[in-house]
Amino acid sequence: MRILLLGFGTVGQGFAKLISEAGLELLGSYGIRPRIVAVADRGGAAVNLRGLDVEKLLQTKRKAGTVAAYPDHGKPGVSGLKLVEEVPGEVVVEVTPTNIRDGEPGLSHIMAALKAGKHVVTANKGPMALAFQALMELAEYNRVTLRFSGCVGGGTPILDFAGKCLVGDRITSIKGILNGTTNYILTRMTDAKLSFDEALKEAQALGYAEADPAMDVDGWDSACKLVILANWVLERKVRLEDVEVKGIRNITPEEIEDALKRKSHVKLIAYADQDTLRVSPELIPLGHPLCVSGVLNAVCFTSQYAGEETVVGKGAGGAETASAILRDLINIKQAASR
Numbered sequence: 001m002r003i004l005l006l007g008f009g010t011v012g013q014g015f016a017k018l019i020s021e022a023g024l025e026l027l028g029s030y031g032i033r034p035r036i037v038a039v040a041d042r043g044g045a046a047v048n049l050r051g052l053d054v055e056k057l058l059q060t061k062r063k064a065g066t067v068a069a070y071p072d073h074g075k076p077g078v079s080g081l082k083l084v085e086e087v088p089g090e091v092v093v094e095v096t097p098t099n100i101r102d103g104e105p106g107l108s109h110i111m112a113a114l115k116a117g118k119h120v121v122t123a124n125k126g127p128m129a130l131a132f133q134a135l136m137e138l139a140e141y142n143r144v145t146l147r148f149s150g151c152v153g154g155g156t157p158i159l160d161f162a163g164k165c166l167v168g169d170r171i172t173s174i175k176g177i178l179n180g181t182t183n184y185i186l187t188r189m190t191d192a193k194l195s196f197d198e199a200l201k202e203a204q205a206l207g208y209a210e211a212d213p214a215m216d217v218d219g220w221d222s223a224c225k226l227v228i229l230a231n232w233v234l235e236r237k238v239r240l241e242d243v244e245v246k247g248i249r250n251i252t253p254e255e256i257e258d259a260l261k262r263k264s265h266v267k268l269i270a271y272a273d274q275d276t277l278r279v280s281p282e283l284i285p286l287g288h289p290l291c292v293s294g295v296l297n298a299v300c301f302t303s304q305y306a307g308e309e310t311v312v313g314k315g316a317g318g319a320e321t322a323s324a325i326l327r328d329l330i331n332i333k334q335a336a337s338r
């Protein structure tokens with residue numbers, strides 16, 4: 001399986017390490033031998049149709065800051081789009097930064113890959129939240145597969161749980177904590193009585209929050225994930241602009257105290273059913289399966305027959321998200337051999 005890897009940051013590097021470490025086991029257990037034949041970052045690309053050496057890629061990135069400095073096979077200035085169009089391969093793994101304004105560069109990468117007859121695995125929420133239906137239709141038209149498990153829940157198999165474990169049932173609503181950063185901030189406001197600003201600073205110092213925390217604290221990261229869940233699980237045809245979004249920036253210590261008096265915690269909750277699509281702070285009673293702490297994510301699916309089922313896990317991380325990408329690759333291989 002020849003792979004073109006677009007983006008070589010936390011997730012891209014985590015994925016390269018994972019397939020390099022899992023090598024023989026993947027062949028023995030699943031009959032796949034993933035080989036990275038091209039990688040792109042902002043500085044350019046590295047291409048070797050026989051396969052790039054992962055250790056050398058990591059070393060090059062560490063020392064030179066770009067994979068384009070890869071010995072003998074580096075291509076400074078060559079874009080990810082050009083790789084997709086010109087380098088042969090079966091799968092494009094798209095892990096460039098999320099952009100919710102226009103989905104770029106991920107949207108163009110994914111569209112070009114599908115048009116070129118390449119399967120796509122992505123953890124990039126932007127293109128999926130802005131153009132879910134169009135991308136799925138494009139994949140179907142070109143008879144290739146588009147998978148996106150890493151977009152929701154990092155390595156926690158939230159989409160897989162809904163798609164596979166509840167097969168035969170009908171999921172009627174989804175309610176959950178889809179963003180670990182805001183959950184960390186609200187947890188610290190509750191447990192350590194910090195103000196929002198203090199908790200945010202702490203989250204930034206620990207690397208849980210970005211220097212610009214708007215995507216997380218204003219609710220847009222959760223909203224992107226909710227749109228993906230609503231399309232995939234509830235079969236709704238919705239986009240990011242359809243979500244009613246309210247973040248946690250204005251939550252005060254008084255509101256946190258008030259929640260505690262009611263034996264509840266304030267959580268940033270994403271909710272979807274056939275009529276509603278909303279992200280907003282809500283009170284969750286102590287002891288409820290969604291009342292999880294720290295950076296955890298938790299999603300509760302209500303279905304017609306099974307009732308309420310909750311999946312809990314770490315919602316981000318390079319290695320964790322890489323494991324979701326690997327699951328998607330294995331699924332693509334299994335679907336192709338049926």
Ligand SMILES: NC(=O)c1ccc[n+]([C@@H]2O[C@H](COP(=O)([O-])OP(=O)(O)OC[C@H]3O[C@@H](n4cnc5c(N)ncnc54)[C@H](OP(=O)(O)O)[C@@H]3O)[C@@H](O)[C@H]2O)c1
Pocket residue numbers: 006007008009010011012040041042043065066079080095096097098105123124125126150151154315316317318321
């Ligand atoms: N980190 C997580 O825990 C996590 C979890 C779930 C989903 N995700 C999603 O996965 C994606 C990647 O996340 P990350 O944490 O790995 O981000 P990251 O560390 O910022 O890495 C992004 C990579 O994309 C490259 N890039 C940026 N623009 C590009 C372009 N035009 N062409 C080619 N490459 C380009 C960057 O190049 P440079 O290295 O040259 O800057 C970098 O290598 C994001 O969409 C994110 O939302 C991340």
